[in-house]
Amino acid sequence: MKTGRRLILMAAGLLVLCSSSLAWIDGQLPINTSFGTALSTTIDTLSGHSINLSISFLNQISMAAVLFVMGVILLISSVLGSRIIALVSALLTVAATLIWIIATGISLDGFINHFTGLGTGTHLALLGIVIALLTILFPRLHWPGRSDG
Numbered sequence: 001m002k003t004g005r006r007l008i009l010m011a012a013g014l015l016v017l018c019s020s021s022l023a024w025i026d027g028q029l030p031i032n033t034s035f036g037t038a039l040s041t042t043i044d045t046l047s048g049h050s051i052n053l054s055i056s057f058l059n060q061i062s063m064a065a066v067l068f069v070m071g072v073i074l075l076i077s078s079v080l081g082s083r084i085i086a087l088v089s090a091l092l093t094v095a096a097t098l099i100w101i102i103a104t105g106i107s108l109d110g111f112i113n114h115f116t117g118l119g120t121g122t123h124l125a126l127l128g129i130v131i132a133l134l135t136i137l138f139p140r141l142h143w144p145g146r147s148d149g
Contacts, residue, residue, distance in 0.1 A: 001081035008135045009086055013074030015128030016093055020067035022121035025104045030064035030121065038063060038103035045102055066096050067125065074132060083136050090132040097125050 001009075020030050036058030043053045070093040077086035101111065101122075111118070 001078075001083060005135050006078045006081055009078035009132060010075060012090075012128040012132035012135065013071050013078060015071075015124045015131070016067060016074055017071030019121040019124035019128065020064045020071065022124065023119040024100060024121040024125075025106060025118050027119065028104070030067055030100075031062050033063045033100070033103075034059045035061040035063055035066050035099075038099050041103040042099045045105075063096070063100060067093070070096060071128075074128070086132060086136050090129060090136060093125065093129055093132075097122075097129065 023029055024033075036055055039058060040053045040055075043051055070089055073089035074086060074093070077083075077089055106114075
C-alpha cells in the first residue's frame, strides 16, 4: 500500500477513534451503552421478536470500547499497509454502527431525513467507514494527462 493510502487510512482510523467519545443518536454516549444490550436488541428486531439473546458478559462491554478497538485496528492496518486487516476492521466497524443504529430503533426514513440530528459521533464513524472503504476498495486513480513512465 502506498504512503498516500496509508495516511488516508490512518485518518479514517482516527475518525472512528474520535467517534467513540462523542455523542451519537439522540445524544447517547457510547460509554453509557452496552454492546450486549445493543446486540440483543438488534437480533430481536431483525428476527421479528422471535429470537431473544442475552449474554451477560457482553453487557459489560461498552460501545465506546468496541469503536475504540475498531479505530485502533484501522490505525494498525495503515501502519502495516495491510488491506486485508483494514477491510476486516472497516466491515466490523460497519457492523458495530449498524448494531447501534438498529438498536436505537431509528428507521431508514428517520435516518435519512434527520441526518443532522444523528450526532457528531455517528457522522465521524460514517465518514471514517466511507473513507476507509474507498481507500481499500478502489484501485489507483489514473489522472488524464499523467503518465506512469
